[in-house]
Amino acid sequence: MLIQENHRLSPYTTLGIGGTARYFASPSTKDELAEVLRFVHDNELRCFILGGGSNTLISDDGFDGIVIHPAMKDVTWETPDADGYVTVHVDAGCTFDDVVVEAVKRDLAGIESMSGIPGTMGGAAVQNIGAYGQELADVFVEAEVMDLVTGETSLIKKEDMAFGYRTSALKNAENTRIVLRVSLRLAPFDVDSAVRVAAEHGFAKLTLVSPKSASDMRRRVLETRRSKGMCYDVNDKDTHSVGSFFVNPVVSQNDASRINAAYILSNGKSMPMFSVEGGVKLSAAWLIEQAGFSRGYLCDGAALSARHCLAIINPGNAKSADVIALANRLARTVAFKFKVRLSPEVIYLTRTGIEPVPLDFENLELDNNVRNSAVSAKC
Ligand SMILES: Cc1cc2nc3c(=O)[nH]c(=O)nc-3n(C[C@H](O)[C@H](O)[C@H](O)COP(=O)(O)OP(=O)(O)OC[C@H]3O[C@@H](n4cnc5c(N)ncnc54)[C@H](O)[C@@H]3O)c2cc1C
Numbered sequence: 001m002l003i004q005e006n007h008r009l010s011p012y013t014t015l016g017i018g019g020t021a022r023y024f025a026s027p028s029t030k031d032e033l034a035e036v037l038r039f040v041h042d043n044e045l046r047c048f049i050l051g052g053g054s055n056t057l058i059s060d061d062g063f064d065g066i067v068i069h070p071a072m073k074d075v076t077w078e079t080p081d082a083d084g085y086v087t088v089h090v091d092a093g094c095t096f097d098d099v100v101v102e103a104v105k106r107d108l109a110g111i112e113s114m115s116g117i118p119g120t121m122g123g124a125a126v127q128n129i130g131a132y133g134q135e136l137a138d139v140f141v142e143a144e145v146m147d148l149v150t151g152e153t154s155l156i157k158k159e160d161m162a163f164g165y166r167t168s169a170l171k172n173a174e175n176t177r178i179v180l181r182v183s184l185r186l187a188p189f190d191v192d193s194a195v196r197v198a199a200e201h202g203f204a205k206l207t208l209v210s211p212k213s214a215s216d217m218r219r220r221v222l223e224t225r226r227s228k229g230m231c232y233d234v235n236d237k238d239t240h241s242v243g244s245f246f247v248n249p250v251v252s253q254n255d256a257s258r259i260n261a262a263y264i265l266s267n268g269k270s271m272p273m274f275s276v277e278g279g280v281k282l283s284a285a286w287l288i289e290q291a292g293f294s295r296g297y298l299c300d301g302a303a304l305s306a307r308h309c310l311a312i313i314n315p316g317n318a319k320s321a322d323v324i325a326l327a328n329r330l331a332r333t334v335a336f337k338f339k340v341r342l343s344p345e346v347i348y349l350t351r352t353g354i355e356p357v358p359l360d361f362e363n364l365e366l367d368n369n370v371r372n373s374a375v376s377a378k379c
Contacts, residue, residue, distance in 0.1 A: 003039055009062060012069065013053030014118055014232050015314045016240055017323065018349075019062025021048075028071040028093070030146070030153070030180065037151050040066055047148050048349055049178050051123030052095070054232065055242050059320045061351040070122055072180060075099065077106075084188035087141065092122030092179045096129070099184075104214040108186035109194065110139035113206075115218040116225045117243070118232040122179040126170045128163045132221055133201030137163035139184045145170075145177040153180065166247055166345050173354040189214040202274060229307035241311040245327060246284040246342040256280035259338050263290070284334075284342055285310040291333045299326040299379035328359055329369065329379060336364040336371070 007024030010016050023045065027033040040047055046065030050056060072091035075098075080086050086108055090099050100115050113132035117124070125143055129136050140161065146153045156177075162169040170177060187193075191210050194217055198207040206224065211217045225231045229238045251259075256273050259282070263271045271290075274281045288309045296306040298315070301322035305311035312326055331342045344357040364370055369379070 003036065003066070007067070009050070009053075009058050009067065012050055012067075013056055013058055014240060015053075015057060015242060015318070015323070017060070017314055017318060017320050018058025019060050019351075021063045021065070021067040023066040024069065025066060026069040026071045028073070030072075033068070033070075033146060033178070033180075034151055036066070036068060037146075037148060040148070046353055048353070049122070051092070051120035051126075052118055054118040055123060055127055055345065056347045056349055057242065057320055057323055057357070059348070059350045063349055063353075064351045065353070068178065069093075070120070070178065070180075074181075075102070077102070080188075085185055087183055087185050089181055089183045090121040091181050092120060092125075094121045095119075096121050096124045100218065103186055104218045107189045107214050109189040109214050109217075110134065110184070110186040111136075112189075112214040112217040113198075113221055115221045116231045121182050125161075125179055125182045126168055127166055128161075128168050128171075130166065131225075132203045132206060133197040135163070136184075137161070137168075139186055141183040141185050143179050143183070144181040145179055148176045148178055165250075171347075189217075202272075227307065229305045229311060229313075237315055238305050238307060238313060239311075240315075241305060241313045242346045244284065244310045244345055245312045246310060246331070247345045248281050248284045249287075249340050249342060250276055250279045250281050251340055252279050255340065256282065259340070282340065287334045287338055287340060287342070288330050291330070291337045293330060293333070294377060297326075297377055297379070299329055302326040324358060326379075327357060331359050332361065332364055332367065332370045335361050336367075 004024045006020045008020050009018035025036045027036050048063055048067050050067050050069050070093040072093045074091045075094055076089045078087045096117060096119055100111050104112050113134040114129055117129050117131060124136050140158050142155050142157050144153060144155055194211055195207040198204055206220055230243060233239045260271050272283045272286055293304060293309060295304055295309055297304040301318035303313050303315050305313050312323055335341050341361060348355055348357045
């Protein structure tokens, strides 16, 4: 297996942004990975694991270390148990959506509403991906991981994954474990539970007509996602994003009521919000739109998708700095108008490793850009 030097990273990300990695390796077996780890130790390198690059913003300065891009791609489907449940073991380098395709063919439920989410199985577990009422954590059984420092493999059970909203124990700048394989347990498709889950999470529209099968749910989800630019298409720049750039903020009941009261006063209707553990979840896309930004808003080299206000896209020649500048403009304006701080969902890889996206919330009231930024289609 080849360890490449000064390897360009932008083609490995859905944003198409990023400088070079000092070293790059794509191991397709555990032995190859062990060989890479020997190289890492001999050369005392920093490591970053890159799956499908669909939730990663890489700095234009690249990464001064080794990027490991897992290429293990085996999938094993067990036979159904007495109740029709099926366990599937998926290597980290597999494309997550390929697993969904096979699951719905077998009319299995649990991941069909996550159809069309780009990226790998490894990335899906680390991120605890979710959509339309389903989350990876719901079907996750365990993951086989290898420690990058000791080279030892072990199993992590669901209870040790600390899954949360778009996060897990492995989504952590200090994480030293690479996911090798993930085991999921899928249920036989059941129309009543599909309708109930969609309704409970505010997606009743998706199941107004009862879905006939897991494939039928997949078709509906893909149709909706495409209309929002949320299916990555290499030929469609409007989808060259990391999906939602920010997570939906959870605020106190008081803050939610304050924002809602102001909205009702000027619009005569209530804003979208959902009660969750610890407070009220607001829609980050709604806040951005209400702050005055419209779809397609262009700021230096980066833009908002023409189909979704929460997706920052690379229309062609964006730099990482352009994406960060636009993220700042959105977050600062929302903070100024609603007193809510948006948090990025994206992983930001700099020359020296993972860092928080540099958002600056200082001096909002003095910033004319923040006061006026949303009035035109351009910054
Ligand atoms: C158009 C579009 C739509 C999207 N829609 C959604 C959506 O609806 N819901 C949603 O939740 N997400 C969505 N996303 C975000 C993204 O697809 C998911 O977060 C995805 O799971 C990331 O997987 P990846 O392999 O691309 O991860 P990467 O971006 O490569 O990596 C993400 C993180 O996982 C770590 N990682 C990756 N693989 C491994 C591994 N094997 N072992 C250890 N760590 C690893 C990386 O180090 C990094 O910290 C969307 C993205 C795009 C571009």
